Amino acid sequence: MSDFTAESANALPRTGTITDLYRAVWRWHFYAGLFVLPFLITLSITGGLYLFRNEIDGIVHADLKHVEMPAGASPTEPSRMVDAALAAYPGTAVKYTDPVTPDASAEVTIKTPDGGKTAVYVDPYRGEVLGALADRGTVMWTVRYLHSLRYFGPVARGLIEIAAGWAIVLVATGLFLWWPRGQKGGVVSIRATPAKRVFWRDLHAVTGLVVGGFIVFLAITGMPWSQVWGGKVNQWANGSNFGYPSGVRVDVPMSGQKLAQEGPTSWSLEQAEIPTSPTAAKDAPIGLDRAVSTFGQLGLHRGFAVNIPTSVTGVYTGSVYPADLSQQRVVHLDQYSGQPLVDMSYADYGPLGRWLEWGINVHLGQEFGLANQLFLLAVCVGNVVLAVSAGIMWWKRRPSRSFGVPPLPRDRRVFRGLIALLVVGGVLFPLVGASLVVMLAMDWMFTRHRLSRAA
Incomplete structure (x- = not known):
């Protein structure tokens, strides 16, 4: 929420149109900030924490997620770990997650009789149950939902x-x-001290210059998870193949059930359908141990999850979404023959899917490792500074017993071009467009109220 200072006004060309345009832009910047800044603070704090989800969960849930690896020991069979989990927590095993590192525990997801799900952690060397949490019940899943x-x-x-x-x-x-219009300070430097309003104005402007582009990047790459826009674009991007490109599946019966219903998956595969195993097969089911072994032989990255079939037509689905995008993969195995029915990797996504998945990976702090995490953490800190400085600057600037809304331009026609641009954005993002209409109505009512009081 930038400030229309005397210095800014004196730096403008002496034409009413330029001054009015500045005021119009400033007014809508104020309104946008009024709505966005509270979210910017909460998203930055929770997002900054979530960047280090593995590290934080590893500390908070160390008793469940880490094990001591005996010298020369080999992991026990997955089926034995599942049996141990079911003995401690009765129900139906629906997923087995392979340990991502040699000192990590295995995770067995159990559907309980009441319809809920429990994540049971098992020592992969001793086959002993370490404990359990509600499915997605870790501290970092809580942060993600916040x-x-x-x-x-x-x-x-x-x-x-x-x-x-x-x-x-x-x-x-x-x-x-922010654009310089002859002013000598506050462009890339910060003047005065925190006691002065100009300090907070400069801090806000310079911080916004540094982090502004990254705010746009995070907003765009976060949109795929959004309720309306993300859902519609996902359907459009994946088309009638539900995430599978042409030629990946040929004459494979599909169940109609979506992969996203089975658990977390990549954005590009949320609409992907799960194939079915042929019911006429004479072979007995291959079992979890052979399925896990097959996924390992196929080269799935460590830490892959295996969805366990719960019906005669179900399949074993192995999926993994590591930091390395090229290692993202989903493989469906016939539960009787053990043959892959569908083998899908990042390279098989369409151009839009690959671009969006790359953006999501960067957004999550994964693509470039620790450097990605630290850089985005700095951006999150900058976002909080931006929001706090805006609030302090507004508080110091606002007139007594007034909300401090920036003044209306004398010539209201300057709003036309600005509103036209906002409408274009509203068409691309429907919920934003609806909020624009509400904001326009509120501004009109606020202006009328002020004029009536002044009369």
Whole structure:
């Protein structure tokens, strides 16, 4: 929420049109910030924590996730670990997750009689149960759900989508307000001290210049998870093949069940259908041990999850989504013959799917390892500084007993071009467009109220 200072006004060309345009942009920058900045703070804090999800979960849940590897020992059979998990927590085993490192535990997901799911952690060398949590019950899953506001229902998740769209408006209008117009300070340097308002104005402007582009990047790459836009684009991007490119599956019966229903998967495969095993097969099921062995022979990255079939037509599905995008893979095995029915990797995604998956991987802090995590952590800190400095700057600037909304331009026609650009953005992002209409109505009512009081 930049400030229309006397210095800024004096730096503008002496034409009413330029001054009015500046005021119009400033007004909408203020409105965008009013809506976005609270989300920017919460998203930055939860997102900064989630960047280090493996490290934090490894510390908080060390008793469940880490084991001591005996010298010369080999992991026991997956079926034995599943049996141990079921003995401790009765139900139906629906997923087995292979240890990602030699000192990590295995995870068995059990569907309980009441319909819930429990994640049971098992020592892969001794076959002993270490303990259990609710499925996706780790600290970092909680942080992830707070980040997406999933705990607060679809309306709250829709607000996240709107905030992402308005964040782009915030950056674009902020760049216009920052653009040097003859002023000598506050462009790339910070003047004065925290006691002065100009310090907070400069801190806000310079921080916005540094992190603005990354805010746009995070907003765009976070959109695939959004409720309306993400869902529609996912269906459009995957088309009638539901995520599978032409030629990957030929004459394979599909169940109609989506891969996303089985658990976390990549964005590009959320609409992917799961194939079926032929019921006329004479062979007995291959069993979990052979399925896990087959996935290992096929070269799936360590830490892959195996969905266990619970019906006669079900398949063994091995999936893994490591930091290395090229190692993303989903393989469906016939539960009787053990033959791969579908083998899908990142290289098989379409151009849009590959681009979006790369953006998501960077967004999650995975693509470039620790450097990616630390860089995005710095961006998250910058976002908080940006939001806090905006609030302090507004508080110091606002008139007594006034909300401090930037003044209207004298010539209202300057709003036309700005609103036209906002409408284009609203068409691309429907929820943002709906919020634009609400914001316009509120601004109109606020202006009328002020004029009536002044009269």
